Amino acid sequence: xxxEAFLAAAGRLPVASLDTxxxxxxxxxxxxxVAPHPDDESLGCGGLIAEACxxxxxxxxxxxxxxxxxxxxxxxxxPERLRTLREDExxxxxxxxxLAPEYVRFLRLPDxxxxxxxxxxxxxxxxILDDAASCNAGALFVTWGHxxxxxxxxxxxxxALAQVQRPALPAYAYPVWGFTLPPETEVGxxxxxxxxxxxxxxxxxxxxxxxxxxxxxxxxxxDPTGFRLAxxxxxxxxGPHEIFLRMGPVVSEASxx
Numbered sequence: 001x002x003x004e005a006f007l008a009a010a011g012r013l014p015v016a017s018l019d020t021x022x023x024x025x026x027x028x029x030x031x032x033x034v035a036p037h038p039d040d041e042s043l044g045c046g047g048l049i050a051e052a053c054x055x056x057x058x059x060x061x062x063x064x065x066x067x068x069x070x071x072x073x074x075x076x077x078x079p080e081r082l083r084t085l086r087e088d089e090x091x092x093x094x095x096x097x098x099l100a101p102e103y104v105r106f107l108r109l110p111d112x113x114x115x116x117x118x119x120x121x122x123x124x125x126x127x128i129l130d131d132a133a134s135c136n137a138g139a140l141f142v143t144w145g146h147x148x149x150x151x152x153x154x155x156x157x158x159x160a161l162a163q164v165q166r167p168a169l170p171a172y173a174y175p176v177w178g179f180t181l182p183p184e185t186e187v188g189x190x191x192x193x194x195x196x197x198x199x200x201x202x203x204x205x206x207x208x209x210x211x212x213x214x215x216x217x218x219x220x221x222x223d224p225t226g227f228r229l230a231x232x233x234x235x236x237x238x239g240p241h242e243i244f245l246r247m248g249p250v251v252s253e254a255s256x257x
Contacts, residue, residue: 013191030136030137068082096204180233
């Protein structure tokens with residue numbers, strides 16, 4: 001199935017409650033969101049986090065990389081300062097969604113070089129499972145394996161490693177950069193999963209995304225090559241539903257650097 005048809009089908013997935021997404025006894029379950037970079041959690045799962053917090057569910061956020069690849073030529077924000085900035089932005093963002101900062105874990109793997117296998121990936125999977133145990137997670141949420149970014153692919157692979165240890169723990173994928181693929185790109189079988197109605201949380205989600213000022217504004221003004229989320233990209237995350245695709249076994253792929 002090509003991307004255009006896939007996204008059209010994903011837009012017709014059933015709208016489900018958080019209980020349904022988390023499965024049997026979902027009302028007693030928490031969840032873990034795995035974000036490759038600071039900001040992916042707000043883009044793809046901002047409404048999910050806000051809805052879970054509204055319902056009093058335990059939420060854990062694991063940010064995989066240090067985010068230092070967004071502005072590699074800035075003298076004002078060398079890597080350590082940029083990492084601190086992006087972590088502070090994440091704490092501010094999730095506070096807008098109702099999540100306390102102590103429930104955010106930063107793994108600080110190198111941006112654009114997150115591993116898909118090996119000791120560091122296994123350690124990241126163990127950290128995710130530790131957070132899953134701490135919140136009695138009913139599911140894990142991670143970026144889509146077809147997202148055209150090496151860290152997004154690696155994060156999906158890390159969650160797959162976690163599922164090897166906990167095969168009964170479901171995982172869902174949320175697309176971020178997958179929306180930008182050419183429409184004719186082949187992405188596999190038709191989608192399975194759910195949409196979550198987040199209309200009530202759109203203002204909070206918008207504030208969370210805006211809290212990532214280094215990625216949405218000219219805050220870092222001394223790096224003309226620096227990354228910035230374009231307005232047309234942000235429109236992919238401004239709708240009343242978030243898409244969560246049921247994950248099957250993840251096949252390792254070569255990732256672009």
